[in-house]
Amino acid sequence: MSLIKVIIADDHQDSLNILHHFLKPLSNIRVIAQCHSSDELRELVRLEKPDLLLLDIQISNVDGIRAVQDCLMIHPDVKVIFITKCDEYAIEAFRMNAVDYILKPIERLRLYQAINKAESMILYERRQMKEKNNRNLIIKDHKGTTYVPLQEIIFIEKYGAKCLVYTKEWIYETNGNLGDLMTELDDYFFLAHRSYIINLTKISQIVMKNDTYTAQFWDFEHYASISKLRIKALKEKMLQSLHQQYFFI
Structure with a gap:
């Protein structure tokens, strides 16, 4: 059974108690934390990396939309279900891809429908990630065939x-060219130079010296060159597509 980690947030304890009561029978749902303010919510999301947030649109007089936007910057994969007494934020909530928007008083069936929808999305993304992480680059030479995990x-x-x-463990040789290899790789690889393809998730920093750029990697002595013509596109992909923080020196 795949557990769904949930954080619930509301500035009224009665509402939190009702959510706990409704969620308790769901064996695949685990409430890992609850909170009463947007500041608490942001910190819990940073620490716990939940799968799903159930929260009121107003938390301690703070706009829940803004709080969720902050949470998505911290943990982009988290799913969100808004629970509120007012309906005027619904359009804005769905614009930011909220799973659902439930009006109080909470109805058990309505809540379960929303959670089932969120669970389907979460499990689908988990399967996609597992398939991606299990993919290999196939290298053939006179010694035979080697399967190199893309993540490595x-x-x-x-x-x-x-x-x-x-x-980190080895340097493999292949007769394939960079263009053909790019078609075998996932979207976190980037053709940074006519002689280099870089795994963006491995970069520790990008260093500029005399109008040239090099990518350095976590706990790795070798480095790769980046074309001056490709540096802008590389930065945009790292910051926008991967939602990660990188350092440019």
Whole structure:
């Protein structure tokens, strides 16, 4: 059974108690925390990385929409169900891809329908991520076939007629060209230079020196070059698509 981690937020304890009561029979739902303010909510999301938020649109007189926007910056994959007495924020809530918008007083069946929808989305994304993490780059040479997990690849370098595939444990050689290799990789890889493909999730920092750029990687001595013409597109993809914080020096 796949557990769904939930944080509930409301500035009225009675509302929290009702949610606890309704959620208790659901064996696949685990309430990992509750809170009464947007500040508490942001901190809990940062620490706990929940799958789902159930929250009032107003938390301690703070706009819940803004609080959720902050939470999505911290943990972009979290799903959100708003629970409120007023309906005027519904359009704005759905614009930010809220799973559902429930009006108080809460009806058990209505809540369960929303949670089932959120659960389906969460489990689908988990399956997608598992499939992605299990993918391999297939390298064939005279010794046979090697399956290199994509998550382990740090970068790929064109070296003469060959390409070198760098991982922490080994450097693999392949006769494939960079263009063909790009078609075998996931979207967190980026053609940063005519001689380099970089795994964006492995970058620790990007260093500029004399109008040239190099990518450095976590706990790895080798580095990769970045074309001056590609640096803008690379930064945009890292900051917008991956929702991560990187350092440019």
